[in-house]
Amino acid sequence: GLVEETIGSPYHDIDYTHENFYTGEMCMGCHSHKQNAHKFNVCTTDMKGAKNKNSNCITCHMPQVKGTATSIVISKKHTFHGFAGAHNNPKMLAKFLIIEFKKTTDGFEIILTNNAMHNLLLHPLRLAKLDVMVNDGKNITKLKSKSFMRVLGHNGKPAMPWIATEIYKDNMLKAGERRVIKYNTKVQTGNKIEVKFGYYLVNPKMTN
Secondary structure, X not given: OOXXXXXXXXXXXXXXXXXXXXXXXXXXXXXXXXXXXXXXXXXXXXXXXXXXXXXOHHHHXXXXXXXXXXXXOOOOEEEOOXXXXXXXOHHHHHHHEEEEEEEEOOEEEEEEEEOOOOOOOOOOOOEEEEEEEEEOOOOEEEOOOEXXXXXXXXXXXXXXXXXXXXXXEEOOOOOOOEEEEEXXXXXXXXXXXXXXXXXXXXXXHHOX
């Protein structure tokens, strides 16, 4: 449960005062990267974010949940290693992805800011998608969707992660990145702009 007191467990001799228990550095032994049989990194986590004591792997992916972790020391909450990814907890994505709107002379801009300590989506099969619609009160116009992905490849073509040897395409939102998406559709006073950002667990093109 990552308690800070040494409690004299009859099962484990652990020094709970070691500071690496409370940052993401402990997690990096297993989660820093994943290689395939070709020694190619199919995904990589930025070490910089793991070292932050206030916001790191543990504070996001091992949230505090109700209940005690053990019967040795009873507590109201404990740190749960259930790996609350965005597909299990959509609010996590909303917390770290900031969406802004800005009107321009020839249209408008949607500004996306990734406040996560790593690329927005790390799994190479993920595909994020931005949908924007303009509602003028009479008609709803859906504009061209924008996709964000990191596609792996082999011999210059898209490939599944287990045979990949290179990066075919990568326009995923990077850690701390602020990206401006421009639209040349003019909006009038009273128009409503609806913005949706979501993602596929598996890029539909990879399922064919």
